[in-house]
Structure formats: structure tokens, C-alpha cells
Amino acid sequence: MERRTVFFVSDQTGVTAETMGHSLLTQFDGQAFRQVTLPFISTLDKAEEAVRRINATAENEGVRPVIFSTLVQEDLREIIKLANGLFLDFFDAFLGPLELELKVKSSRAQGKAHGMQDLGAYTLRINATNFALANDDGAVAHDYDRADLILVGVSRSGKTPTCLYMALQYGIFAGNYPFADEEFESGRLPQSLIRYEKKLYGLTIAPERLQQIRNERKPNSRYASPAQVEYELRAAEGLFKRYGIPYINTTECSIEEIASRILDKTGVERRLRP
Amino acid sequence: MERRTVFFVSDQTGVTAETMGHSLLTQFDGQAFRQVTLPFISTLDKAEEAVRRINATAENEGVRPVIFSTLVQEDLREIIKLANGLFLDFFDAFLGPLELELKVKSSRAQGKAHGMQDLGAYTLRINATNFALANDDGAVAHDYDRADLILVGVSRSGKTPTCLYMALQYGIFAGNYPFADEEFESGRLPQSLIRYEKKLYGLTIAPERLQQIRNERKPNSRYASPAQVEYELRAAEGLFKRYGIPYINTTECSIEEIASRILDKTGVERRLRP
Known part of the structure; x- marks a missing residue:
């Protein structure tokens, strides 16, 4: 059986990416996944390092990884998107429709979900x-x-x-x-x-x-x-x-x-x- | 300030929908959201009941709710989609691309993520x-x-x-x-x-x-x-x-x-x- 590596990439803890990814992966019975969390990817340097790691995995395993990501900043997303993997970002998918609906721009600020603002x-x-x-x-x-x-x-x-x-x-x-x-x-x-x-x-x-x-x-x-x-x-x-x-x-x-x-x-x- | 109601609709506990929704909502500072979880929406009847509840809220508040949903079954999603609200379903968005990538159909089975299969x-x-x-x-x-x-x-x-x-x-x-x-x-x-x-x-x-x-x-x-x-x-x-x-x-x-x-x-x- 083919084994895929799955990366959870986040500018924060990775909990949301893990939760989201896990829900989806459980829909694929009988597939083997190796799961790796890359949390706190909050700078361009760290994003580039993550891409190198994902690409090395793709090369070693001969199959491109799946990337579940929750990156608020568009510039970081754009970097991870270039990695050799299937990129599924959750802000990418939903922030646009939400902004249209609420008729307001989101703050696109990191560290909101699990930060200590409160x-x-x-x-x-x-x-x-x-x-x-x-x-x-x-x-x-x-x-x-x-x-x-x-x-x-x-x-x-x-x-x-x-x-x-x-x-x-x-x-x-x-x-x-x-x-x-x-x-x-x-x-x-x-x-x-x-x-x-x-x-x-x-x-x-x-x-x-x-x-x-x-x-x-x-x-x-x-x-x-x-x-x-x-x-x-x-x-x-x-x-x-x-x-x-x-x-x-x-x-x-x-x-x-x-x-x-x-x-x-x-x-x-x-x-x-x- | 306009207050929106946000529904988290799930065929399971709603934890994934809540986590996902919360991450997104925190990007909209200064907006007031009333949050309602509708868990265990696992049958057509329950889905129709959820739609009635969402529609009543839209009517009462004069603004349509946001619906974050994690519904594995397509027939349930199709029902909730008809509600008067912005429908953002996470399986809807990601299951398709994942199936293509993994070259396998997902099981589309409820209750995998937080069930007791394990x-x-x-x-x-x-x-x-x-x-x-x-x-x-x-x-x-x-x-x-x-x-x-x-x-x-x-x-x-x-x-x-x-x-x-x-x-x-x-x-x-x-x-x-x-x-x-x-x-x-x-x-x-x-x-x-x-x-x-x-x-x-x-x-x-x-x-x-x-x-x-x-x-x-x-x-x-x-x-x-x-x-x-x-x-x-x-x-x-x-x-x-x-x-x-x-x-x-x-x-x-x-x-x-x-x-x-x-x-x-x-x-x-x-x-x-x-």
C-alpha cells in the first residue's frame, strides 16, 4: 500500500489544521498516512524551510504529500503553494466568500485563533x-x-x-x-x-x-x-x-x-x- | 453594529465545524456573532429541522446567517445548502480535490472523525x-x-x-x-x-x-x-x-x-x- 505523508502547516499551533485534516483523512479508509505538524510558520524564512522539507519528502517517497494549511497571511500561503504537494488551505477557501458576505475585509492577522488576546x-x-x-x-x-x-x-x-x-x-x-x-x-x-x-x-x-x-x-x-x-x-x-x-x-x-x-x-x- | 448568527452544523459533535468557524471569525474584528451549534444532524429529518431553524433566524434578524458545516453525506449537504444563509462546508470544499489526488473514492461515512471506531x-x-x-x-x-x-x-x-x-x-x-x-x-x-x-x-x-x-x-x-x-x-x-x-x-x-x-x-x- 502506498503511504502518503500529510503535513499540517500553520502560523499558529496547527490544531485547526490537524482537526480539519484528520476529519478528511478518516474518510479514506485503508490508506496509510504519516502525519507531520509544522506549527508556527509565521515568517517567510520559516515558510521556505517548510517548502524544502515538503519537497524533500516528495522526492524521498516518490509521491507528493498532502498539505493541510491554515495560513492567514497571503504571502506565506503563496510560498507554501509552490511546494510539491496537494495544497489545501482553509483560509484560502473560505476567507473570500466570508468577506463578500460580511462586506468587510478580514484583518488577516496571525495568531488570532489560539492566541492570548483574551x-x-x-x-x-x-x-x-x-x-x-x-x-x-x-x-x-x-x-x-x-x-x-x-x-x-x-x-x-x-x-x-x-x-x-x-x-x-x-x-x-x-x-x-x-x-x-x-x-x-x-x-x-x-x-x-x-x-x-x-x-x-x-x-x-x-x-x-x-x-x-x-x-x-x-x-x-x-x-x-x-x-x-x-x-x-x-x-x-x-x-x-x-x-x-x-x-x-x-x-x-x-x-x-x-x-x-x-x-x-x-x-x-x-x-x-x- | 449588525449582529450575525453563525451556525455550526455537523453530523457529529460539531467540534471540527466550531474550530474551523472560530478560526475564520476571529479574522473579523469588531463584528458581533451569535454562535449556535447544531450537532448530530445525521438524518434527512434533522437536516430539514436545521434548515427551518436557520431560515427562522434569517427572517427574525433580517440578515442571513453564516453556516459552517461538516457534513460528510452529500444528500444532507444538499438540504442544508438550501437554507437561507452563506453555506461553507468543509467536506464540500476539500473532499473532491483529495479524492482526485489519492485516486480513491472516500467512504463518505458519518461519524469517523470523533467516533468510537478506535x-x-x-x-x-x-x-x-x-x-x-x-x-x-x-x-x-x-x-x-x-x-x-x-x-x-x-x-x-x-x-x-x-x-x-x-x-x-x-x-x-x-x-x-x-x-x-x-x-x-x-x-x-x-x-x-x-x-x-x-x-x-x-x-x-x-x-x-x-x-x-x-x-x-x-x-x-x-x-x-x-x-x-x-x-x-x-x-x-x-x-x-x-x-x-x-x-x-x-x-x-x-x-x-x-x-x-x-x-x-x-x-x-x-x-x-x-
């Missing part, structure tokens, strides 16, 4: 991340008053990474509370949560998958046993139903997808955009 | 996140053998969010160790870190900014005082220089940017792509 946004993400950490795993010193959401479910159903992702990506304040023996046995929510019933969202997961995840962490433990896993999941779903807590099955979901689905269902507003 | 990737992100949490803040039970990177610096220089971002975004195993009195006074790294010198990367930050961040957390404390902040930062930079630890000033950087710059400088490989 200290407030930075602080919000940090605060949301700290909130998620301080309100993780049913922390004693929780602060559910400030929470946008509180995720509940059994251990290893995906609560913590989802909370952290929501914090970093969207500035959302999400805490989480793991159901454990006390809840399973009583079939009741703890007092600390009942006041916040409207903020609760449940995560559940297929028993086989949970066994697998838990077994990786504590091999051959009771914690990872089929009987325990099934008992806990049944009890957790019982709680969700008893209290009318909406819930999502995370078995087939990525973290992004769990987060997006919860925001979509609850209507909790993103405080930040990526 | 359980290994999910597990890797979760493990990397757990690693970041278990190796946060100089944890006693650290596991630096498995670390790709260990971030060092004073309290509140950005270590924890950067580690978590690297874990969630790239599956990188990053721990962190905060410098404190012991290191400031001795001017030496602790034994636990010396073995791992090659994995260390320093964060520093402008004193004014650090004061501001600490003051938000502990107002009027010694911890947030100009003298203490300056003392700590000088001592930390002394350590970086003494041990030849590369470091970055995070004052003007977003979390994405800190992460990208560190990966760029160290050559640590991304284990995952967004």
Missing part, C-alpha cells in the same frame, strides 16, 4: 479546569452551587475525562460524583446531590466494556468481575430512572461525543468556543 | 488523562518512568491544564512537579527528578500576570505578593539555567500554544491526532 478566556478555562479537579470523584469539599453540570455514574464510566474536556474545550464547570455501595444499597441519592438534581447527568456503559476497562486497571479483581459490574450498572440505571436523571450510554462514544451530546440535550451553554 | 485511541486518552492526574503536582506516587514529559515551574504557571490538554488532545503522558521552598532554597532539583532530567520542560510567566492569577485564588496573601512571586520566578529560572532545562514563557500563550510549542521544541511525538 485573558478572560484563558482564566475561564483554567478556573473551569480547577473546578473539575476540585469537584472530581465526589470530593468532600465540593462546590455544586457553581456547577453547570454534575456527572454521575459508576466508577470508570467516563466522568472525569468528560468533565476535564468540557472545562478545557468549553469553559464549562462540571463536577462529578461516582455512585458506590452506599447508593447501590439504598437506591437513593446522597443528600449532597438531591438539592442539585436538575444539574445531574448520568453516564452508563456496556458491562463488557466496563469489565475490560476495569480489568486493565485492576486485573482479576472483584471490582472488574462480571457480577460486580452488572450489579453496579443495574443499580446506577435504577437510580437514573428513579430520579428522572437523563443519561447517556458511553460505550460507543468518544469523549468529544459524550460532551457534545450532553450539552445538546441539556442546553447548557458553552462559555467558550474552541 | 477503542485503542479512547483507552489511550483515558490512560493519558489518568496519568496526568496521578502525576499532578509532584504526587508522591509518581511514575516518571512512563512519562513522555514532566513539566516544572512555580505554582500557577500553567502546568496542570497543559498536562491535561496534552493528554486529552494528543494522548501524551505528561506529569508535573511544582517548584517550592525546598528547590528555591537549595537551588537544586529533588532526587526524584534528577534521573529524568531529559524529560523536564520548564514553564515561566511574567510576575505581574502570576500575581494577578494568584491574587484571584488567594487575595492579598503572601503567596500572591510581588516580592514572593518575583523571588519564586527568579529561583525557578535559575534552576532551569543551572540544569539546562528548556523553558517557555507562558504569559502570552493559550494552553494550545504552550502545548504545541513544547511538542515542537522537544520532538515528543503526538500519540493521537485530534
Whole structure:
């Protein structure tokens, strides 16, 4: 099978180019791609160096690379365009139509998308991340008053990474509370949560998958046993139903997808955009 | 000032559409945009519902919305295209040229970009996140053998969010160790870190900014005082220089940017792509 090199070229971090390129590449099953990020290509010198690197790859591999780029400045784009590769630039494609529509020239300024022009946004993400950490795993010193959401479910159903992702990506304040023996046995929510019933969202997961995840962490433990896993999941779903807590099955979901689905269902507003 | 509504329409989470749209919108300073995400538009019915929503917005606001979309299926795109708005679809723009270049038809399958086709990737992100949490803040039970990177610096220089971002975004195993009195006074790294010198990367930050961040957390404390902040930062930079630890000033950087710059400088490989 032919292997292509794909370059993500950006005057900034390359995150947008990577996201865009990755979405497109996943549409080509069975193709092998080597992925290289060239971030911070913000001067003519660096752009020329990038072109040399792309051209050397084309020569070595006998097939020209694919270049996903997000270069705001036209002069830099013009240089990268000359490289021996398929050039797909995202500002090139969309900035023109947008300018026409908005009837205004864009600023064509680098470093806007992920720069620090907005200290407030930075602080919000940090605060949301700290909130998620301080309100993780049913922390004693929780602060559910400030929470946008509180995720509940059994251990290893995906609560913590989802909370952290929501914090970093969207500035959302999400805490989480793991159901454990006390809840399973009583079939009741703890007092600390009942006041916040409207903020609760449940995560559940297929028993086989949970066994697998838990077994990786504590091999051959009771914690990872089929009987325990099934008992806990049944009890957790019982709680969700008893209290009318909406819930999502995370078995087939990525973290992004769990987060997006919860925001979509609850209507909790993103405080930040990526 | 005219306010436009911008829709992010996706058959998946909308993260790619948001990222793409946000990059473009930041090029239009001084314009006000209301941003609405319509994720999981994966059926003809949902697409028609989205069109009704977009058209109602156009009617109410007297100006047609901008639509950033990432719809893999052509039939869904064809429906959204009929909405009263500027339609910018990213598969529409790039899938054709890519198919020509790769000489293969794309699968045009939904849910590839952030789906769960790859359980290994999910597990890797979760493990990397757990690693970041278990190796946060100089944890006693650290596991630096498995670390790709260990971030060092004073309290509140950005270590924890950067580690978590690297874990969630790239599956990188990053721990962190905060410098404190012991290191400031001795001017030496602790034994636990010396073995791992090659994995260390320093964060520093402008004193004014650090004061501001600490003051938000502990107002009027010694911890947030100009003298203490300056003392700590000088001592930390002394350590970086003494041990030849590369470091970055995070004052003007977003979390994405800190992460990208560190990966760029160290050559640590991304284990995952967004």
C-alpha cells in the first residue's frame, strides 16, 4: 500500500489544521498516512524551510504529500503553494466568500485563533479546569452551587475525562460524583446531590466494556468481575430512572461525543468556543 | 453594529465545524456573532429541522446567517445548502480535490472523525488523562518512568491544564512537579527528578500576570505578593539555567500554544491526532 505523508502547516499551533485534516483523512479508509505538524510558520524564512522539507519528502517517497494549511497571511500561503504537494488551505477557501458576505475585509492577522488576546478566556478555562479537579470523584469539599453540570455514574464510566474536556474545550464547570455501595444499597441519592438534581447527568456503559476497562486497571479483581459490574450498572440505571436523571450510554462514544451530546440535550451553554 | 448568527452544523459533535468557524471569525474584528451549534444532524429529518431553524433566524434578524458545516453525506449537504444563509462546508470544499489526488473514492461515512471506531485511541486518552492526574503536582506516587514529559515551574504557571490538554488532545503522558521552598532554597532539583532530567520542560510567566492569577485564588496573601512571586520566578529560572532545562514563557500563550510549542521544541511525538 502506498503511504502518503500529510503535513499540517500553520502560523499558529496547527490544531485547526490537524482537526480539519484528520476529519478528511478518516474518510479514506485503508490508506496509510504519516502525519507531520509544522506549527508556527509565521515568517517567510520559516515558510521556505517548510517548502524544502515538503519537497524533500516528495522526492524521498516518490509521491507528493498532502498539505493541510491554515495560513492567514497571503504571502506565506503563496510560498507554501509552490511546494510539491496537494495544497489545501482553509483560509484560502473560505476567507473570500466570508468577506463578500460580511462586506468587510478580514484583518488577516496571525495568531488570532489560539492566541492570548483574551485573558478572560484563558482564566475561564483554567478556573473551569480547577473546578473539575476540585469537584472530581465526589470530593468532600465540593462546590455544586457553581456547577453547570454534575456527572454521575459508576466508577470508570467516563466522568472525569468528560468533565476535564468540557472545562478545557468549553469553559464549562462540571463536577462529578461516582455512585458506590452506599447508593447501590439504598437506591437513593446522597443528600449532597438531591438539592442539585436538575444539574445531574448520568453516564452508563456496556458491562463488557466496563469489565475490560476495569480489568486493565485492576486485573482479576472483584471490582472488574462480571457480577460486580452488572450489579453496579443495574443499580446506577435504577437510580437514573428513579430520579428522572437523563443519561447517556458511553460505550460507543468518544469523549468529544459524550460532551457534545450532553450539552445538546441539556442546553447548557458553552462559555467558550474552541 | 449588525449582529450575525453563525451556525455550526455537523453530523457529529460539531467540534471540527466550531474550530474551523472560530478560526475564520476571529479574522473579523469588531463584528458581533451569535454562535449556535447544531450537532448530530445525521438524518434527512434533522437536516430539514436545521434548515427551518436557520431560515427562522434569517427572517427574525433580517440578515442571513453564516453556516459552517461538516457534513460528510452529500444528500444532507444538499438540504442544508438550501437554507437561507452563506453555506461553507468543509467536506464540500476539500473532499473532491483529495479524492482526485489519492485516486480513491472516500467512504463518505458519518461519524469517523470523533467516533468510537478506535477503542485503542479512547483507552489511550483515558490512560493519558489518568496519568496526568496521578502525576499532578509532584504526587508522591509518581511514575516518571512512563512519562513522555514532566513539566516544572512555580505554582500557577500553567502546568496542570497543559498536562491535561496534552493528554486529552494528543494522548501524551505528561506529569508535573511544582517548584517550592525546598528547590528555591537549595537551588537544586529533588532526587526524584534528577534521573529524568531529559524529560523536564520548564514553564515561566511574567510576575505581574502570576500575581494577578494568584491574587484571584488567594487575595492579598503572601503567596500572591510581588516580592514572593518575583523571588519564586527568579529561583525557578535559575534552576532551569543551572540544569539546562528548556523553558517557555507562558504569559502570552493559550494552553494550545504552550502545548504545541513544547511538542515542537522537544520532538515528543503526538500519540493521537485530534
